[in-house]
Amino acid sequence: MKRYVIVGTGGRSEMYFKALTDTHADVGQLVGLCDLSQTRMNYYASKLTAAGKPAVPTFPADRFDEMIRTTKPDKVIVTTRDCFHDFYIIRAMQLGCDAITEKPMTTDEVKCQGILDAIAKTGRKLTVTFNYRYSPKRAKVKELLQAGTIGQIKSVDFEWLLDIRHGADYFRRWHRDKANSGGLMVHKATHHFDLVNWWIASSPQRVYATGSLGFYGDKAGQGPASHSDRCHTCKADCKFRLDLAANASLKALYLDAEPDNGYIRDQCVFGAGITIEDTMSLSVRYDSGAMMSYSLNAFMPYEGYRIAFNGTTGRIELIDVESTYISGTGEPQGETLKKGSRILVCPHRQTAYDLDVPLGVGGHGGGDTKLLDDLFRDPVADPLGRAANHIDGARSILTGIAANRSIARGGEPVDVASLVRLPTA
Ligand SMILES: NC(=O)c1ccc[n+]([C@@H]2O[C@H](COP(=O)([O-])OP(=O)(O)OC[C@H]3O[C@@H](n4cnc5c(N)ncnc54)[C@H](O)[C@@H]3O)[C@@H](O)[C@H]2O)c1
Structure with missing residues (x-):
């Protein structure tokens, strides 16, 4: 049976997590989770405990190498934010693993060349999941x-x-x-x-x-006259409001995880920047x-x-x-x-x-x-x-x-x- 780790435990990782701990657990084993946010990793890890399934260890992003050394995966599944795909794909290959990455493979030509060079050098395999x-x-x-x-x-x-x-x-x-x-x-x-x-x-x-x-954005004049820079604290009457607190999984994955690394999931679509x-x-x-x-x-x-x-x-x-x-x-x-x-x-x-x-x-x-x-x-x-x-x-x-x-x-x-x-x- 092949061994897998997931790096990037946000919304999209759920599909791979569910496959490896349920629908495809007969052919693949999830052996580690890695993310910048301990809260998001715990969200997934606790699902296993609640279902009486074997626990999966979690590793903060700065202990990625340690995860690979100790859990010995065959393949690393990369579901981080796009601009970090290249880092984990290349590092996984340098450490002897194949990689599976979410789309887009990466975000610019320099990172793209880096991935192509790493594949040429290590002979490792990369799959891009074009569902x-x-x-x-x-x-x-x-x-x-x-x-x-x-x-x-x-x-x-x-x-x-x-x-x-x-x-x-x-x-x-x-x-x-x-x-x-x-x-x-x-x-x-x-x-x-x-x-x-x-x-x-x-x-x-x-x-x-x-x-x-x-x-x-803030230049097109489509938003409310006055608004906060995020929905959670905004008082404007706005049809684009996203209520993180009202959705159990959005709350657990993002609102409750904000102290970990300041990831704001509900920035104003009519805001600056x-x-x-x-x-x-x-x-x-x-x-x-x-x-x-x-x-x-x-x-x-x-x-x-x-x-x-x-x-x-x-x-x-x-x-x-x-x-x-x-x-x-x-x-x-x-x-x-x-x-x-x-x-x-x-x-x-x-x-x-x-x-x-x-x-x-x-x-x-x-x-x-x-x-x-x-x-x-x-x-x-x-x-x-x-x-x-x-x-x-x-x-x-x-x-x-x-x-x-x-x-x-x-x-x-x-x-x-x-x-x-x-x-x-
Ligand atoms: N194929 C599809 O249809 C589909 C659908 C949705 C998302 N995606 C892709 O999946 C990936 C994840 O998207 P998402 O919606 O889950 O985003 P998300 O923001 O919900 O999750 C990203 C996760 O990556 C973590 N992360 C960010 N930087 C990191 C780093 N340097 N090291 C470790 N972890 C880091 C974040 O903490 C977060 O938990 C993206 O690449 C996205 O393009 C694909």
């Missing part, structure tokens, strides 16, 4: 494209919408600082750019981008010759995406309305805007047809469940090639890193090859 690839409807689109249903892909039109509930959350936490997250072009769009690389089996070559902060964009648009040229226009907007009334692949023998559209929550009324959109997905195939000179959209069960459209099987159980042959390695991880962030550079330079083109030396296989 979006595992959702059945996206796999269906991959199947269609791989089978040549619309010929060679010449262009892609891709629009992603984050709503004022989920989208707003990126402006409350560490993500709001580009130094922590790489901005939404890296932190969020790594999923989207990975999907495109995988769907069209190509790599980004050149990127042109623009972006702005036009809704959140936000350095990421909420509106982004870019053009990408791929090695295959295909091009993509992409946009991401983080203050939309509903959540979802639309993507169209334009091929030499037709067009495929995937439309996905993931949430129809409307802040302010809390009412769904009803018949006007139904939650659900559509895959539309439009071959040249034939009648267009809808495909049944396969449904997934569990988090992220069924992606999380299948991903966990792939991570922890014996590998099974996958004709769709969903397991992602360090090269996929790098390609997926390089579009966003190039976009950040292009935004900073007023929309100038940025060649991806100028950012890192990417291995060929």
